Amino acid sequence: MAVAAKKTSQVITHMAIAFAIAYALTGSIVLGGLAIIIEPVINVLLLPFHEKAWAAFRLRATAGRSRYLAVVGEKLSQTAMHMVVAFSVMYLATGSLAFGGMAAVLEPVCNVLLLPVHDRFWDRVELRLSGKLGLV
Numbered sequence: 001m002a003v004a005a006k007k008t009s010q011v012i013t014h015m016a017i018a019f020a021i022a023y024a025l026t027g028s029i030v031l032g033g034l035a036i037i038i039e040p041v042i043n044v045l046l047l048p049f050h051e052k053a054w055a056a057f058r059l060r061a062t063a064g065r066s067r068y069l070a071v072v073g074e075k076l077s078q079t080a081m082h083m084v085v086a087f088s089v090m091y092l093a094t095g096s097l098a099f100g101g102m103a104a105v106l107e108p109v110c111n112v113l114l115l116p117v118h119d120r121f122w123d124r125v126e127l128r129l130s131g132k133l134g135l136v
Contacts, residue, residue, distance in 0.1 A: 046081060046085070079108055
């Protein structure tokens with residue numbers, strides 16, 4: 001139950017970030033609403049292909065350093081994919097390279113800063129529910 005609530009909350013947080021940035025850049029509730037629908041859907045559709053492509057790299061990486069580099073490469077690639085999607089959605093919605101560029105930088109940065117805070121909160125909720133909070 002807590003896992004489903006955490007994932008739902010994570011999606012809502014991600015969508016809220018996308019909306020806030022699109023609304024802040026354009027002043028349009030409509031474009032903000034489109035951003036929260038289109039951008040996450042595209043990322044969700046692309047992510048399995050991205051993970052499958054990187055799975056081969058992870059399997060071949062057996063030593064400590066090469067495993068670390070594979071994980072770093074995957075995360076950098078995932079961030080770049082996310083930036084391209086954010087840029088594309090905002091550019092196509094507004095026709096502005098500046099707005100697209102700002103969305104491409106701001107949206108992933110906000111996710112990187114806010115989602116770990118979100119995850120720590122839910123980790124504590126899960127610990128509390130399991131009765132293990134006093135042990136940590």
